[in-house]
Amino acid sequence: MVHRRYLDRRVTGTPAHVAGVIAHLRNNARLVYSSKPEWAPEGVTVVVRILDRPRPTVATLARRRRRWPVVAGVATAVTAGGMGVYALIRLVDALIDALPAILAVLAVLALVATLSGSARSRVVCVTMHGPGCRHH
Known part of the structure; x- marks a missing residue:
């Protein structure tokens, strides 16, 4: 009773x-x-x-007080994750938009590297190194 x-x-x-x-x-x-x-x-x-x-016990009050930081932490994590995904999508969109310019710069750099490399090695030794060869 x-x-x-x-x-x-x-x-x-x-x-x-x-x-x-x-x-x-x-x-x-x-x-x-x-x-x-x-x-x-x-x-x-x-x-x-x-x-x-x-009246509620101290343990009950402590349990009630600890709920809001968990909710705030989860909300912060979800918000930060959403912002991170948004930033990643914006970065990928910017890279796709700039892709032709990036490829053009890489092609020019490859052409300059090829031309400068062929100017250095004008003498090609086919078989044995001769007296004017700089390869040894």
Whole structure:
């Protein structure tokens, strides 16, 4: 058998304040009873009976507090990954657009390298190295 403990509390304030407190208790499933409102010099007074719940333990609070950094870390990782993929797509698009210019520069460099290499080696030894050969 579960023994429930109830607390009786007096709520005093403006009609909007008292209605907000009662709505909050009702939404949290703690409101058991509320009396009829009575006018007082301070505003409206209502007696409420609420279900007394034990306060959360330190372990429960720690577990609740640790959730938001995990959510923030996952959100950051997903955002960074998306930005990385976007940057990679933009880089590939830029390389594809510049591909003809890159190939033209490489062709000119290959032509210059071929021409400069053939100017150095004008003497070709077919069989044996002769007296004017610089290859030894």
